[in-house]
Amino acid sequence: MSDYVAAPTRAKEDQGIIEHRRRMLGVFLNRCARMKQIRKDSVFLRFLDPNASWSEVLHSAPISGLPKHPLRAPPIDPARPSPAHQYLPIPPANAKLKHIPSPPTSPQDSRPSGFTHVRSLPSPSANLSEAELDPYFITYEGNTRAYETLLTSGVEKVNRRMLNRLSNLSTDLAELGARYNAFSLSEPAPTLGPAIEKVGQAVDSTYLATEELAAGLASGFTEPIRESAQFAGVVRNVLKYRMMKRVQEEITRDELAKAKMKLEQLEKSELEARRIEHYLAGSGVAAPPSVEAQRRNSESSLNQQQQGGGGGGGSRSSGDSDAGSVDSDFPPTHSSPMPPPISTTPVPYPQGPQQGGAGGVSPQHRKASSFSNPLSYPVSKIFGKLTHAVSGIVDADPETTRRNNIGKTRETLVQLEAALQVSGRDVEEAGKSVLADLHRFQAEKEEDMKKLMVNFAKCQIEWAKKNLDSWEEAKAEVDKITVR
Structure with a gap:
């Protein structure tokens, strides 16, 4: 690789x-x-079809209908999620269950065996709740992680080193056999030369048997070990998916409880507000207007005064009343400070070509002069920004806001109730499916380990038999050597 x-x-x-x-x-x-579920699946059948385009398969149903996140899909048929699945919360990757009960112990669990954790798994027909299944799955996940580490960091590592040494040994044996064969050709003795040649042939046979041993161990031992380790990793991912589904159910239940509490508080506040309004209406006291209503009344009064001031003529008393109404309609935090009241005593003013016979200033000019301060525009600008900022913080219409919050909370409550229902169904389906697959995986794992050990022993036996036959022939030839 x-x-x-x-x-x-x-x-x-x-x-x-x-x-x-x-x-x-x-x-x-x-x-x-x-596996029956995969054997009859349309995607697997199209995968086996040599005329099917795999790119087309990936961009067509049912793969194209898969949600972006697997936790927002049903575990058995993820290509057909319900509308309530989109409201499911996504737990963080490191999320864990709040409470995990201890699994019940049995006498066989105390036996020192590498597979006691598998025997402690409940039967698929056992009627256990998801909370009761949690400790079994967590224990199995931990043992599966240890099994995967043992294969990848232990057995596979040592086996890879052994294969490298067998490969180096076969290379050395090939060179040694060639040297023995060359040496036999240079030996003139009638019995020594054939004996050396037979030893060289035995070395060559050992070289070939060692190469076959390395190839057999690679295909019959190393590959199954790596495959079993990969299956263990897949099992851990499946168990993690089921655990994330359980955490998702807990989060959904907590969010639903929070939404119910929030709705209860909002309805309580709404009931209290209505009780106060009913009390004020019964006692004959008008309810205080909202900030928004006060602002609208102030703006309408200001518009009326501006329209009245642009008429051009009027009596002195009407001008005074208009100025007073304009000043009184502004709220305390409006754009400019309140001007001083205009005196009713005529003030001497130089006569001009545009001034009438009466020696005083017209009411329209008085109203204009009350806002003609050079500092009024910057002050009004600053106060306008301040008013805008405060209005963004202060709720202008708390009654409408409260009712909107009640409506949104009720809508969220309906969504969370539907999400909790589908989450519970998904967890139940995932638990049953995972439990059945764990028993199937364990049976296949034990069968694979049995075949693996048998293959390892067969490779060693075949290698030893071939070496024994070749070296027995070499020994018989060596025994024929006569010493002069």
Whole structure:
């Protein structure tokens, strides 16, 4: 595989790598064919079809209908999620269950065996809740991780080192056999030369047997070890998926409880507000207007005063009342400070060509002069920004906001209830399916380990038999040597 990574073009022409791929593909297809769910799946059938385009398969149903996140899909048929699946929360990758009960112990669990954790798994027909299944799955996940580490970091590592040494040994034996054969040709003795040649042939036979041993161990021992380790990793991922489904159910239940509490508080606040309004209406006291209503009333009064001031003429008393109404309609935090009241005593003012016979200033000019301060525009600008900022923080209409929050919370409550229902169904389906697959995986793992050990022993026996036959022939020839 390292050769394939380093030089993929050359590796495609390497007969050893091609044979390795053919063997692994055959093992994969045979395992898929033994599983009924996969054997009848349309994607697997199209994968076996030589005329089907795999790119087209990946971009068509049912693969194209898979959700972006597997936790928002049903575990058995992920290509057909319900509308409620989109409301499921996505737990973090390192999330764990809050409470994990201890599994019940039995006398057989105390026996020192490498597979006692498998015997402690409940039967698929056992009627256990998901909370009761949690400790079994967690224990099995830990043992599967230890099994995977043992294979990858222990057995496979040592076996790879042994294969390298067998390969080096076969190379040395090939060179040694050639030297013995050359030496036999230079020996004139009638019995010594054939004996040396027979020893060289035995060394050559050992070289060939060692190469066959290395190849047999690579295909019959190393590849199954690596495959079993990969299956253990897949089992851990499946168990993690089931655990994430359980955590997702817990998070959904917690979010639903929070939404119910929030809705209860909002409805309580709404009931309290209505009770206060009913009390004020019964006592004859008007309810205080909202901030938004006060602002609208202020703006309408200001518009009326501006329209009245642009008329051009009017009595002095009407001008005073208009100015007073304009000043009184502004709220305390409006754009400019309140102008001083205009005196009713005529003030001497120079006569001009645009001024009437009366020696005073017209009411329209008085209203204009009350806002003609040079500092009024910057001050009004600053206060306008401040008013805008405060209005963004202060709720202008708390009653409408409260009712909107109640509506949104009720909608969220309906979504979470539907999500909790589908989450519970998904967890139940995942638990049953995972438990059945764990028993199937364990049976296949034990069968694979049995075949693996048998293959290892057969390779060693065949290697020893071939060496024994060749060296017995060499020994018989050596015994014929006569010493002069």
